[in-house]
Amino acid sequence: MIVLLLSLIFSANQGSAVQVTFPDEPEVKSIEIAWENKKVPAFHVQDRWTTVLGVDLDAKPGQHVTPVFFTLNDGRIEKREAVIEVEPKKYPTTELKVDDKYVELSKPDLARANREAKETEAIFSLISPEMFWNEPFSVPIPGETGTNFGHRRIFNGQPRAPHAGADLHASTGTPIHATNRGRVVLAKALFFTGNTVILDHGLGVYSLYAHLSRIDVKRGDVVSNGQLLGLAGATGRVTGPHLHWGMRVQGARVDPFTLVEIGK
Numbered sequence: 001m002i003v004l005l006l007s008l009i010f011s012a013n014q015g016s017a018v019q020v021t022f023p024d025e026p027e028v029k030s031i032e033i034a035w036e037n038k039k040v041p042a043f044h045v046q047d048r049w050t051t052v053l054g055v056d057l058d059a060k061p062g063q064h065v066t067p068v069f070f071t072l073n074d075g076r077i078e079k080r081e082a083v084i085e086v087e088p089k090k091y092p093t094t095e096l097k098v099d100d101k102y103v104e105l106s107k108p109d110l111a112r113a114n115r116e117a118k119e120t121e122a123i124f125s126l127i128s129p130e131m132f133w134n135e136p137f138s139v140p141i142p143g144e145t146g147t148n149f150g151h152r153r154i155f156n157g158q159p160r161a162p163h164a165g166a167d168l169h170a171s172t173g174t175p176i177h178a179t180n181r182g183r184v185v186l187a188k189a190l191f192f193t194g195n196t197v198i199l200d201h202g203l204g205v206y207s208l209y210a211h212l213s214r215i216d217v218k219r220g221d222v223v224s225n226g227q228l229l230g231l232a233g234a235t236g237r238v239t240g241p242h243l244h245w246g247m248r249v250q251g252a253r254v255d256p257f258t259l260v261e262i263g264k
Contacts, residue, residue: 008082013089015057015150016258017205017249020082022049027072033082034067038250040203043131051131051203052262053084054249057150057162061088091150091162099237113191120198123185124248127204133180135225136263137256140177140209140245141232144168149255164253165208165246170232172213172241177226179207179245179256184221193244194235199223204250205259211238 012018022031024047031042031049042051063083070078105113139145146166170176182199185206190196193210197217200206213233217223234241247256 009085010082011085011087012053012055013087014055014059014061015089015091015253015255016055017247017254017262018053018055018084018258019262020051020053020084022068024048025070027074028070029073030071032069032071034069035084035250036066036252038127038204040127040250041129052205052249052259054204054252054254055084055086056252056254057091057164059086059252061086089150091152093152109191116190116192120186120190121251123198123200124206124251126200127250128183128200128202130202132182132200132202132222133205133225135180137180137259138177138225139168139257139260140179140229141168141170141174141243142177144170144243146245146257149257162253165210165244166256168243168245170241170243172231172233174232174243176209176212176229176232176243178223178229179247179259180225182207182223184217184219184223187215187217187219187221190236192237194238195230195233196236197229199229204248206248207256208244208246208248210244210246211235211242213241 010018010020033040035053040051042049063085066082068080068082146168148163149166151163180201182201185200186198195212195215197209212230214231216228216230232243245256247254247259
C-alpha cells in the first residue's frame with residue numbers, strides 16, 4: 001500500500017450531510033472512504049468520484065481526518081486523507097404535550113419501543129454498496145419546509161432525545177412522496193412513529209416517513225423519486241397531523257433538507 005499525505009478539506013455543520021468529491025484519475029479503479037468506522041464507497045460520475053457522508057447532531061466540532069483508499073487498475077492501493085471540518089450548530093429547545101402513555105411507558109409498551117428501536121438501528125447500520133438514486137433529493141410534500149430538526153425536546157416536562165427529523169405541515173390524507181429512488185426496508189406501524197416507511201437509497205443513506213394514516217408500499221418494493229408512499233396522518237406519538245421526515249446517513253442523524261441542498 002502506498003500512503004500519500006495530501007488531504008482535501010470539506011466543511012459541514014453538526015447534523016448535516018456533506019458531499020465529498022475527488023477528481024477523476026485515469027489509473028483509479030475505485031475509491032472507498034473510511035468514515036466513522038464505516039466503509040463508504042464513492043461512485044464515478046462524469047469527471048469525478050463522489051459520495052455523501054453524514055455528520056451526526058452530536059459530532060464533535062473540529063477537524064475529523066478520515067482515510068481514503070484509492071484502488072488502482074494494477075491492483076495497488078493508495079491511502080490518502082480527507083478532512084471533514086465539523087462546525088458547531090446550536091439547536092433550540094421545544095416543549096411538547098402528548099398523551100402520557102408515550103412518556104410514562106407501561107412495561108409492554110417499553111418492551112415494544114426498545115424492540116423497535118433495535119430493529120430500526122439495525123437497518124440504519126447497514127451500508128448498501130449500490131447508489132440507488134440517480135437524481136437530486138426532493139421534499140416529500142412539494143413546497144413544504146421544516147425548521148425543527150435538532151430541537152432538544154421536552155415531553156410533558158421530561159427531557160428526551162433531540163428531534164432527528166423535520167416536521168412538515170400536512171393535514172390527514174395529504175399525499176407523501178418518496179424523496180428519491182430507493183428500496184422499501186420497513187413499512188409498518190411502530191410505537192412512537194406510528195405508521196412508518198423507511199427507504200434505503202444506498203451508500204448508507206436512508207429516509208423515514210412517520211405518522212402516516214395509510215401506507216401504500218410494502219417491504220421489498222423499489223420506488224422512484226416522487227412515488228406515492230402513503231398519506232399523512234397522526235399515528236404514534238404526535239400533537240396533531242403532520243409528516244415527520246427523517247434522514248440517516250451512515251447512521252448519523254442529519255437534517256433532511258441538507259440532502260436536498262446537495263442536489264441543487
